[in-house]
Amino acid sequence: MAKKEFGFATTQIHAGTHREDNGALAFPIYATSTFVFDNVEQGAARFAGEEEGYIYSRLGNPSVTQVEEKVAALEGGEAAMATASGMGAISAALWSILEAGDEVVASDTLYGCTFALLNTDIQKFGVKVTFVDMGDPENVKKALTEKTKVVYFETPCNPTLKIVDIAAVSKMAHDCNPEIKVVVDNTFPSPYLQNPLKLGADVVVCSATKYINGHGDVIAGFVVGDAEYIMNTKMTGLKNMTGTVMSPFSAFLINRGLKTLNLRMERHCANAMKVAEFLHDHPAVDKVYYPGLPDFEGHEIAKKQMHNGFGGMLAMELKASRDEVAAAINKLQLCTLAVSLGDAETLVEHAATMTHSTYTKEELAASGISEGLVRISVGLEDVEDIIDDLKTVLDTLV
Known part of the structure; x- marks a missing residue:
């Protein structure tokens, strides 16, 4: 039988499958730090890269390899590298x-910790970072120089859901210099909704803590790209520079979570659309940020580059002071006050004082993140119950 290209759901279940000799359906957890060589010659050959095989779990582990292969297939990349966190990726x-x-x-x-890395930490080592509003690709073109090595962005952006045209920005960067790496954080949409590599990007990063795992019980990340880049990243960025290695147990949980990614994302998207429509018409809400709304600024680009839906993330601006916003969301009963996203539970947070507290007030304003902005990760509960909880709280602000 000729090999065929499977659909997304089949791929998320079967890609990276390695049947064990004992016939176990669920891939086992290889809880081992090191691997035994048959002889000195085999060990030397593996260290020299002349023979494939495992050496030490910081360099590779069968449990981790399986989810790497699965995520690479879902993102449309040649290879993937798993890490112990999204920031590690x-x-x-x-x-x-x-x-x-x-x-x-x-x-x-950008996500607050990513912004801190680029705005402060990485610049300590002689790397210059220029921040621009990528909602207009022309701003990218103006910022590119002969020294530019990376163009980095999220889309939709955290927390304003701003949309960046992946194809337009990638073409602009590569027209300037084909060697520039366009790196896209695909955490918000997941590979079920968006595939940056197919739109011209070179590298995808994500926090697998979020939708890829989907159950709030793992911290993890992935990097996806061509095989040569991923091998280099494993040997330098992972093995030597950060050591941010995914554990076999985390890989096991991610593999389990991935089997239902499409089903979860469909529910997240459907619920988020209904919540966004409700918030759009509520008198206490000044503005709703959700790519699925026809009047959202990036709606047309989102329709072009996202498929199967517009995601489970949204944000809203309330017609209230910062203290009133805090008092209101403290009254939520069903929705959970917590950072992170992509879990079964609906999670609500105040971005300016939580995930984006690394920004100064001036930087928040420049990025369009106001003190009244509330970010919502819409969960898998019955959407009527989510809306009732939000309505009860928002009605107190009218």
Whole structure:
């Protein structure tokens, strides 16, 4: 039978499957730090890269390999590298490309820890970072120089859901210099909704803590790209520079969570659309940020580059002071006050004082993150119950 290209659901279940001799359906947890060689010659050959095989779990582990192969297949990349956190993925991906004297052009709206890495930490080592509003690709073109090595962005952006045109920005960067790496954080949409590599990007990073695992019980990340880049990133950014290695148990949980990714994302998207429509018409809400709304600024681009839905993330601006916003969301009963996203539970947070507290007030304003912005990760509960909880609280502000 000729090998065929499977659909997404089949791929998320079967990609990376390695049947064990004992016939176990669920891939086992290889809880081992090291691996036995048949002889000295075999060990030497593996260290020299002349023979495939496992050496030490910081360099590779069968449980981790399986989910790496699965995520690479879902993202449409040649290879993937698993890490112990999303920030581990981002740090390893960037450190494997950059050196002193290089430049990065980055989106001005990013997850708070990513912003801190680029705005402060990475610049200590002689890397210049220029932040621009990538909602307009022309801003990227103006910022590119002969020293630019990376163009980095999220889309939709965290927490304003701003949309960046992946194809347009990638073409602009590669027209300037084909060697520039366009790195896209695909955490918010997951590979079920968006595939940046197919739109011209070079590298995808994500926090697998979120939708890929989907159950709030793992911290993990992935980097996806061509095989040569991923091998280099494993040998430098992961093995030597960060050591942010995914544990076999985390890989086991991610593999289990991935089997239902499409089903969960369909429910997240459907619920988020209904919540966004409710918030859009509520008198206490000044603005709703959700790519699925026809009047959202990036709606048309989102329709072009996202498929199967617009995601489970949204944000809202309330017609209230910062203290009133805090008092209101403290009254939520069903929705949970917590950071992170992509869990079965609906999670609500105040971005300016939580996930984006690394920004100064001036930087928040420049990125469009107001003190009244509330980010919501819409969960898998009955949507009527989510809306009732939000309505009860928002009605107190009218």
